[in-house]
Amino acid sequence: MSLSSLDRFAVQYPKGKMIFCEYEISDSFYLIQAGRVQITKIIGSIEKTLDVLNPGEIFGEMAILEQAPRSASAIALDEVLLLEFTRQNFETLLVGNPQIAIKLMKLFSKRIYDQRRRFMILKLANVQARVADVFLMLSETTPVSDQNENRRVFMTTPADIAQWAGISPEECRIIINTFVSQGRVEVFQDKIVVNNIHDFSRFVSSQRNKE
Amino acid sequence: MPKIAQYRSQSVIYFEGDKSEKIFILKAGKVSLNHTDIETGESLRNRVEGGEFFGVSSALGKYPRSEDALALSDTTLVVLTATEFEEFCMNNPKLAINMLRLFSTQLRKIHSSVRSLMHDEHLSDPESGLYRSGEFYLAHQSYGHAVHALDKYCSAYPRGRFIKNAQEYLNQALQALGESPRFDSSSIKAADSNQRETLGAQLKEELETGKVLFQKGEFKSAGKLFKRILEAGVEDLDVENTAQKLYGQCLYETEEYQDAIDIISRYVQKNSTDAKVHELLYCIGDSYFRIGNVERAKLFLQRAQTLVRDDTTFQEKVKEKLSTIGE
Numbered sequence: 001m002s003l004s005s006l007d008r009f010a011v012q013y014p015k016g017k018m019i020f021c022e023y024e025i026s027d028s029f030y031l032i033q034a035g036r037v038q039i040t041k042i043i044g045s046i047e048k049t050l051d052v053l054n055p056g057e058i059f060g061e062m063a064i065l066e067q068a069p070r071s072a073s074a075i076a077l078d079e080v081l082l083l084e085f086t087r088q089n090f091e092t093l094l095v096g097n098p099q100i101a102i103k104l105m106k107l108f109s110k111r112i113y114d115q116r117r118r119f120m121i122l123k124l125a126n127v128q129a130r131v132a133d134v135f136l137m138l139s140e141t142t143p144v145s146d147q148n149e150n151r152r153v154f155m156t157t158p159a160d161i162a163q164w165a166g167i168s169p170e171e172c173r174i175i176i177n178t179f180v181s182q183g184r185v186e187v188f189q190d191k192i193v194v195n196n197i198h199d200f201s202r203f204v205s206s207q208r209n210k211e
Numbered sequence: 212m213p214k215i216a217q218y219r220s221q222s223v224i225y226f227e228g229d230k231s232e233k234i235f236i237l238k239a240g241k242v243s244l245n246h247t248d249i250e251t252g253e254s255l256r257n258r259v260e261g262g263e264f265f266g267v268s269s270a271l272g273k274y275p276r277s278e279d280a281l282a283l284s285d286t287t288l289v290v291l292t293a294t295e296f297e298e299f300c301m302n303n304p305k306l307a308i309n310m311l312r313l314f315s316t317q318l319r320k321i322h323s324s325v326r327s328l329m330h331d332e333h334l335s336d337p338e339s340g341l342y343r344s345g346e347f348y349l350a351h352q353s354y355g356h357a358v359h360a361l362d363k364y365c366s367a368y369p370r371g372r373f374i375k376n377a378q379e380y381l382n383q384a385l386q387a388l389g390e391s392p393r394f395d396s397s398s399i400k401a402a403d404s405n406q407r408e409t410l411g412a413q414l415k416e417e418l419e420t421g422k423v424l425f426q427k428g429e430f431k432s433a434g435k436l437f438k439r440i441l442e443a444g445v446e447d448l449d450v451e452n453t454a455q456k457l458y459g460q461c462l463y464e465t466e467e468y469q470d471a472i473d474i475i476s477r478y479v480q481k482n483s484t485d486a487k488v489h490e491l492l493y494c495i496g497d498s499y500f501r502i503g504n505v506e507r508a509k510l511f512l513q514r515a516q517t518l519v520r521d522d523t524t525f526q527e528k529v530k531e532k533l534s535t536i537g538e
């Protein structure tokens with residue numbers, strides 16, 4: 001692939017420099033040419049790393065759809081070389097570089113699926129079922145070696161689950177503790193174990209039918 | 212190599228939930244894509260046009276199919292793998308762009324649905340979010356990031372609620388980096404701190420007046436006061452929260468349901484531990500009912516119901532409302 005015609009879109013960031021900040025409104029999206037980019041978010045009193053992106057990856061792509069505040073910050077983890085595009089110039093870019101269109105298509109398909117799944121979770125009125133459904137979602141996206149195995153281990157925390165379920169961290173902790181006392185879940189420092197994922201699956205679908 | 216596949220009338224091409232990396236083009240015959248609208252629960256059928264692709268999004272994203280695909284008559288399809296589809300796009304950028312446009316529309320739609328269920332703080336108050344980010348980075352001595360956030364704040368919100376603090380913090384961060392301050396800090400302080408204190412005290416007083424009016428049931432005039440407090444950009448968070456909560460309730464009482472939903476949702480999102488959160492959810496639910504959004508109304512009323520188990524009067528009230536809706 002030749003991206004040499006795209007030199008005029010190139011921008012460089014020294015190591016440690018912020019590319020954009022969470023909540024900032026801007027309409028650019030980026031393709032990484034060299035170096036790594038860290039995606040972070042301030043949650044409570046800590047700055048959490050959500051992802052580390054490598055050359056060839058795209059970020060800030062929601063700006064193509066609408067001019068909305070950034071949902072996370074992007075920071076140069078190395079000295080970084082980026083191509084910076086806006087909604088106005090990206091169609092010209094795609095005509096000459098269909099591989100970028102394909103990348104975006106893949107990103108968007110993933111997002112569409114994630115958001116649909118998220119909607120299904122949020123639509124449950126019963127908050128316990130929501131929490132259980134978050135575990136189901138996580139289990140759907142993590143490949144398992146043995147489908148007959150009931151036990152699932154998730155590298156996650158009650159605070160993360162709360163975000164997905166659209167409830168407060170306190171409320172989420174209470175619900176998870178109820179599951180713990182019922183022997184359905186075990187909580188560790190860095191992971192949560194669901195003892196029988198199929199039990200959760202039955203619980204969620206019966207709730208969904210009831211509602 | 213792409214293959215040709217034949218399907219008999221009424222046969223299934225794939226089911227919702229199937230995982231597969233196959234992408235199809237309708238060559239001849241009739242195909243219907245059936246799915247349930249996740250928002251309304253309605254069954255939707257979409258006919259595929261001749262020459263049109265389907266199954267693209269799930270195959271590319273490696274996710275389960277989100278619809279059933281049925282052959283309505285004897286049908287001939289071209290079947291591609293995800294990799295073959297990518298090669299096809301490389302030679303047909305126009306197709307790739309059209310497909311991308313379609314995905315964008317879908318994504319935008321589902322985004323706004325999710326948003327309607329969940330109040331997103333990034334959209335509701337980006338101004339305060341950006342300011343708080345700057346504050347956070349300054350406190351954690353990430354001066355470069357603090358400069359970025361505060362600088363963006365100062366240029367995006369030159370008359371913003373936190374502008375004076377933002378300018379001052381920006382100066383501090385710049386100084387820590389050994390750069391010269393951008394704003395004259397002595398003038399920021401002198402001109403502002405007096406003015407700020409007077410305004411703060413005045414808004415507090417107005418809040419008290421508003422509360423009295425609210426108690427008396429004079430929701431119109433109370434609402435006006437609360438609205439003004441919120442617009443003035445009060446710095447005291449307690450004052451802001453109280454004003455927001457009461458303003459939402461005033462809007463509900465004066466039957467401005469759409470605004471009531473908006474304001475109360477914002478409040479609830481920030482203050483999910485409020486002891487009266489069930490009452491507020493009730494207001495949101497009832498407001499949805501009044502504007503004819505029965506689905507949403509049920510959702511919020513049921514949530515209110517699950518929050519309080521021991522208050523029988525409230526339980527009765529919710530039950531009654533739900534039965535009016537037809538639940």
